[in-house]
Amino acid sequence: MILVGVDVNLRCLGVGIVIKHGVREALRVVGEKAAKYGLEVAALKNYVAIYGGIGFGVPGFDEYVKPAIKSLAEKYAAELEVIREVGVPVKPVEPRLRGGIPEADVVMGILRSEIKDAGLIEVPPLFNEELEWLVVRASRRWEAAYKFGVNRAAQKIASLARKLMTIEAVVIKMEDLVTIHGKAVANPKTRRWCYAYIQKAVVRWLPPIRIGIVNPKDASSRTTCCGAKVRRKTYRELVCRKCGKTWDRDGMAGINIALARVKRWLQ
Secondary structure (H helix, E strand, O other): OEEEEEEEOOOEEEEEEEEOOOHHHHHHHHHHHHHHOOOEEEEOOOOEEEEEEEEOOOOOHHHHHHHHHHHHHHHHHHHHHHHHHHOOOOOOEOOOOOOOOOOHHHHHHHHHHHHHHOOOOOEOHHHHHHHHHHHHHHHHHHHHHHHHHHHHHHHHHHHHHHHHHOOOOEEEEEEOOOOOHHHHHHOHHHOOOOHHHHHHHHHHHOOOOEEEEEOOOOOOOEOOOOOOEEEEOOOOEEEEOOOOOEEEHHHHHHHHHHHOOEEEEOO
């Protein structure tokens, strides 16, 4: 049996494929595609693992919208300079963001920074209207791009599973993150992270296959190679305190999830 662990993240899906038998055949079947997806291969104690992160290809909404806000602030700074030169009176207002988006406080921080860099203190009324339109449009486009990226990543995992199913039975394992919503909402950068949507996307694209839910405890904090606590090199790179091996955070979590005991079965 081949075990496939899927670690759901904000920017990517971590995947860990654990192969205990028929390693050569499995690598022949999925090796090229795995390399295409940027996955690595590691020979561990009793198995070989194919692991890594499959990204969604979309930045966070704050990074996505920042260039547009910067451009808007620079545009109005230039226009106000011309208006003042010709002596046209302008009634300035406090810059503010109307309309509810999950990252409103983060976007306001970006807005204040870009307005300051553009040399503005106050803005004409039309600025706030244009800002609202810009942010709402960016929000819709970002959401569409993000969902597309999620589904593309899910399709890649499904493609690997289909190929592996031609040589042996495959079981998919995913984290039980039903309690994550409160923590995600509390962090401005993860307020749009919908674990349930991503999980459903993964399940939707998979062929008929066994899917188990596991406890995610220590998936990203203990190394697959030695079971030791990790040392963080960067957010994405983790180092085993015992043997010194460097791991991709998402791929390592995927392997740990693949090896974890199933709590309940989705199908």
